[in-house]
Amino acid sequence: xxxxxxxxxxxxxxxxxxxxxxxxxxxxxxxxxxxxxxxxxxxxxxxxxxxxxxxxxxxxxxxxxxxxxxxxxxxxxxxxxxxxxxxxxxxxxxxxxxxxxxxxxxxxxxxxxxxxxxxxxxxxxxxxxxxxxxxxxxxxxxxxxxxxxxxxxxxxxxxxxxxxxxxxxxxxxxxxxxxxxxxxxxxxxxxxxxxxxxxxxxxxxxxxxxxxxxxxxxxxxxxxxxxxxxxxxxxxxxxxxxxxxxxxxxxxxxxxxxxxxxxxxxxxxxxxxxxxxxxxxxxxxxxxxxxxxxxxxxxxxxxxxxxxxxxxxxxxxxxxxxxxxxxxxxxxxxxxxxxxxxxx
Amino acid sequence: xxxxxxxxxxxxxxxxxxxxxxxxxxxxxxxxxxxxxxxxxxxxxxxxxxxxxxxxxxxxxxxxxxxxxxxxxxxxxxxxxxxxxxxxxxxxxxxxxxxxxxxxxxxxxxxxxxxxxxxxxxxxxxxxxxxxxxxxxxxxxxxxxxxxxxxxxxxxxxxxxxxxxxxxxxxxxxxxxxxxxxxxxxxxxxxxxxxxxxxxxxxxxxxxxxxxxxxxxxxxxxxxxxxxxxxxxxxxxxxxxxxxxxxxxxxxxxxxxxxxxxxxxxxxxxxxxxxxxxxxxxxxxxxxxxxxxxxxxxxxxxxxxxxxxxxxxxxxxxxxxxxxxxxxxxxxxxxxxxxxxxxx
Numbered sequence: 001x002x003x004x005x006x007x008x009x010x011x012x013x014x015x016x017x018x019x020x021x022x023x024x025x026x027x028x029x030x031x032x033x034x035x036x037x038x039x040x041x042x043x044x045x046x047x048x049x050x051x052x053x054x055x056x057x058x059x060x061x062x063x064x065x066x067x068x069x070x071x072x073x074x075x076x077x078x079x080x081x082x083x084x085x086x087x088x089x090x091x092x093x094x095x096x097x098x099x100x101x102x103x104x105x106x107x108x109x110x111x112x113x114x115x116x117x118x119x120x121x122x123x124x125x126x127x128x129x130x131x132x133x134x135x136x137x138x139x140x141x142x143x144x145x146x147x148x149x150x151x152x153x154x155x156x157x158x159x160x161x162x163x164x165x166x167x168x169x170x171x172x173x174x175x176x177x178x179x180x181x182x183x184x185x186x187x188x189x190x191x192x193x194x195x196x197x198x199x200x201x202x203x204x205x206x207x208x209x210x211x212x213x214x215x216x217x218x219x220x221x222x223x224x225x226x227x228x229x230x231x232x233x234x235x236x237x238x239x240x241x242x243x244x245x246x247x248x249x250x251x252x253x254x255x256x257x258x259x260x261x262x263x264x265x266x267x268x269x270x271x272x273x274x275x276x277x278x279x280x281x282x283x284x285x286x287x288x289x290x291x292x293x294x295x296x297x298x299x300x301x302x303x304x305x306x307x308x309x310x311x312x313x314x315x316x317x318x319x320x321x322x323x324x325x326x327x328x329x330x331x332x333x334x335x336x337x338x339x340x341x342x343x344x
Numbered sequence: 345x346x347x348x349x350x351x352x353x354x355x356x357x358x359x360x361x362x363x364x365x366x367x368x369x370x371x372x373x374x375x376x377x378x379x380x381x382x383x384x385x386x387x388x389x390x391x392x393x394x395x396x397x398x399x400x401x402x403x404x405x406x407x408x409x410x411x412x413x414x415x416x417x418x419x420x421x422x423x424x425x426x427x428x429x430x431x432x433x434x435x436x437x438x439x440x441x442x443x444x445x446x447x448x449x450x451x452x453x454x455x456x457x458x459x460x461x462x463x464x465x466x467x468x469x470x471x472x473x474x475x476x477x478x479x480x481x482x483x484x485x486x487x488x489x490x491x492x493x494x495x496x497x498x499x500x501x502x503x504x505x506x507x508x509x510x511x512x513x514x515x516x517x518x519x520x521x522x523x524x525x526x527x528x529x530x531x532x533x534x535x536x537x538x539x540x541x542x543x544x545x546x547x548x549x550x551x552x553x554x555x556x557x558x559x560x561x562x563x564x565x566x567x568x569x570x571x572x573x574x575x576x577x578x579x580x581x582x583x584x585x586x587x588x589x590x591x592x593x594x595x596x597x598x599x600x601x602x603x604x605x606x607x608x609x610x611x612x613x614x615x616x617x618x619x620x621x622x623x624x625x626x627x628x629x630x631x632x633x634x635x636x637x638x639x640x641x642x643x644x645x646x647x648x649x650x651x652x653x654x655x656x657x658x659x660x661x662x663x664x665x666x667x668x669x670x671x672x673x674x675x676x677x678x679x680x681x682x683x684x685x686x687x688x
Contacts, residue, residue: 148650152496152597154547154586172516202633203498203588203595205645205658210627214608214647236650240597240658242498244547245589251547253496253584253597264558283554289546301549303558306492306580314549314584 003029004341006332007065009080010072011035011045012054014162015094018325019071020045020052026329029336034061038072063087066342067335069328070094085121090335092123092328099124099225106228109330110276111138116331118340123331126229127221128323129153129207129241129250132315134229135297135322137256139274140267140311141230148236148257151222155207156246156288157199159319164194168245171200199245207241216241249288250323252315261308268302276322286316294318295326347373348685350676351409353424354416355379355389356398358506359438362669363415364389364396370673373680378405382416407431410686411679413672414438429466434679436467436672443468443569450572453674454620455482460675462684467675470573471565472667473497473551473585473594476659478573479641479666481600483618484611484655485574492580492601495566499551500590500632501543503663508538512589515544543589551585560585593632594667596659605652612646620666630660638662639670 006023010016016037023030024047033047037054044053055061057080062068068084070077070093077097084091098104105115106124111134116123126134133151140146157168197204208217223237244251256262271279278296280286285300301314317323335341350367354360360381367374368391377391381398388397399405401424406412412428414421414437421441428435442448449459450468455478460467470478477495484490501512541548552561567581588595600606615623622640624630629644645658661667679685 150494150599150650152584154498154588197631198633201590202631203590204631205595205597205629214626214645238599238649238654238656240496240645240656242595242597244498246545246547251549251586253549253586255494255582282558285549287541287546287548289542301558301584305582306494310582312582312584 003031004066004336005032005034005064006030007034007036007062007068009036009057009062009068009070009076010038011052012037012043013071014158014165015320015324016071017045018320019069019328020047022321022325022329024048026333028329028332034065036062038076059083063089065089067092067332069332071325071328081122088121090121090123090341092125092331094125094324094328096127096221097124098122099126099221100228106225107331108134108229108327109334110135112229112231113334116334116338125324125327125331126225127218128159128319129155129218129252130222130225131323131327132250132297132317133222133252133254134226135276135317136271136299136313136315137254138230139270139277140256140262141232143266143270144258144260144262145232146235146256147259149226150238150255152240152253153207153242154244154246154251154253155218155241156248156250156319157195157243158248159250159323160195160207160243164199165247167194168199168247171198172245195243199243201245203242203244205240205242207243246288248292248318248320249316250319251288254313254315255305255310256313257305257310259309262311263308264303264311267311271299271302285314288316291316292318293321295321297322347375348410348680349376349378349408350374351378351380351406351412353380353401353406353412353414353420354382355396356381356387357415358502358509359664359668360415361389362664363413363672364391366665366669366673368392370677372673372676378409380406382420403427407433409433411436411676413676415669415672425466432465434465434467434685436469436675438469438668438672440471440565442466443470443565444572450569451675452478452573452671453678454479456573456575457678460678460682469668469671469675470569471562472503472663473499473562473596474566474569475667475671476594476641476661477566477596477598478570479620479661480615480643480657480659481598482574483614483621484600484606485576487610487614488602488604488606489576490579490600491603493570493582494599495583496597497551497562497583497585498588498590498595498597499562499585500592500594500663501539501587502592503594503667504539504551504587508543509591511538512543512591515542539587543587545589547586547588549584549586551587590632592636592662592664593660594663595632598657598659599649599654600657601649601654603653606655607652608647608655611655615643615646629658632660635660636662637665639665641666
């Protein structure tokens with residue numbers, strides 16, 4: 001079979017498995033797929049009816065590919081990304097390692113596919129929380145520049161990786177501290193190891209570590225990555241990133257502030273026509289339970305904020321799909337349609 | 345024993361039980377306590393070592409009391425509140441029925457105890473979500489008027505009452521749709537009856553019904569009740585009220601916008617000294633799991649918002665205590681200390 005030779009590093013992780021599944025579902029015309037994992041887990045993944053065994057990441061084998069997806073850690077990205085790109089291999093990295101590097105395009109195809117270039121083979125995919133916001137607010141920002149953004153997030157546990165998810169399941173098995181009469185205080189005694197607090201029956205405003213100004217890593221990523229992707233260096237962003245007991249699907253309560261009035265009805269018209277966006281009808285709204293496993297960014301509850309110059313929106317997207325694996329595959333599809341991927 | 349004769353209507357409900365327990369814990373000097381419930385449940389409640397059987401609300405018996413707590417529906421409040429107040433009985437109502445009535449004081453003692461008057465015997469307690477915000481932001485608002493507030497809430501299921509809580513527990517027993525590998529989509533098939541969507545493993549932005557502008561009842565209450573309690577009719581408020589799978593404890597991500605710069609360090613100093621507020625040290629923050637069952641409004645993550653004229657805060661309070669039962673008992677304690685309650 002003709003088509004580019006692909007590899008996925010981190011293929012047995014939460015995002016990597018989604019990536020492999022998407023390559024098959026979206027019929028990406030790969031001539032081969034090699035899968036690698038970072039060591040501990042030696043399980044395989046299914047692709048086109050066959051079971052592929054994950055090997056240790058191997059520079060020699062990776063350098064023979066046309067396109068490598070990195071769905072692994074910052075450390076792995078640092079070790080493999082630039083070296084592969086130098087050898088002419090396309091690399092699409094989902095870690096945060098290179099996102100703010102001025103030499104690396106940070107790409108959401110619906111927004112800035114123009115940042116792709118045959119001379120920049122290392123490409124970064126953005127933070128999963130920021131992605132839903134960037135896609136949903138983009139058609140509005142294009143119409144009238146957004147000046148200020150405030151968002152509060154409701155982030156699924158899968159965004160913190162597999163061990164966080166196991167921790168959540170374990171805490172839930174112990175009944176999450178639900179008192180039968182709803183009166184007793186909650187899961188004080190649950191072990192919290194990967195996550196900084198118990199998550200079953202709880203919510204907490206910490207995703208990543210704190211900086212000197214009191215912002216978490218996630219909150220800083222949301223602000224700086226959004227500015228880069230939109231090409232809006234002076235955009236003012238304030239985020240409160242919160243973990244919630246949801247398996248998958250990040251939700252956002254967002255406020256967008258414009259220089260002048262922006263009627264909700266106009267916003268709804270723009271959103272209804274926007275690529276990658278699924279607008280719910282008035283009175284309906286998305287929730288993680290009905291968005292998990294789907295591809296678009298779902299938007300609902302479009303209405304005025306504190307005054308006519310502000311819009312409030314509710315945004316839900318699958319953090320493992322559009323927030324990670326799907327966006328990477330869409331970047332690859334774009335490279336393919338631009339004719340930049342080796343087709344032989 | 346001397347002291348006022350008390351009654352609690354709705355004593356077997358979620359808030360009513362907390363109310364009775366608080367009257368005992370805080371040693372409220374009642375000479376008697378009668379408990380009533382709205383019909384379906386005929387269970388009793390414990391008070392000072394005795395089991396009190398709840399009777400049907402009875403106007404004749406209630407009119408013999410000095411103070412009646414209404415921890416029931418708007419309908420019950422409408423039927424009993426004004427009639428009892430006309431007969432000289434103090435009534436503290438936790439429903440939303442009279443909160444915006446200009447003749448009815450809407451009171452949080454830390455903020456506007458001055459609104460109490462011996463001529464206004466019917467008193468309203470505020471919305472449970474608004475209360476944490478009102479108490480936490482009050483010391484800052486007094487220092488420099490807040491112009492705009494944006495909040496996203498993370499509201500516990502107990503705020504929706506006992507049947508919502510049962511629904512949550514039932515959905516959780518069925519494992520909340522947790523797929524063992526974290527991949528499968530979530531609780532699509534869970535019955536949602538009291539709540540508009542499944543809540544186990546999910547979050548959704550609907551608390552109450554929608555108005556023509558697309559705001560929910562809860563969001564409108566937050567805005568209008570805050571303006572009344574603060575005496576700030578021109579305050580601009582935008583809220584997104586969201587239900588989360590937590591048993592008790594409402595959390596808020598709040599942004600407060602001032603006319604001029606408001607340093608986070610100054611805010612922390614004011615909050616550390618504010619009545620009813622428990623400020624967490626920098627790097628720490630409250631979560632429902634560690635605030636459920638406690639009395640103060642907990643505040644953390646005090647930092648700058650989109651610029652120096654804005655503060656971002658994270659606020660958690662027990663929706664059944666400071667958000668409901670505790671605030672009502674504190675109003676009663678204030679009436680007592682003012683000497684307005686019959687002491688014989």
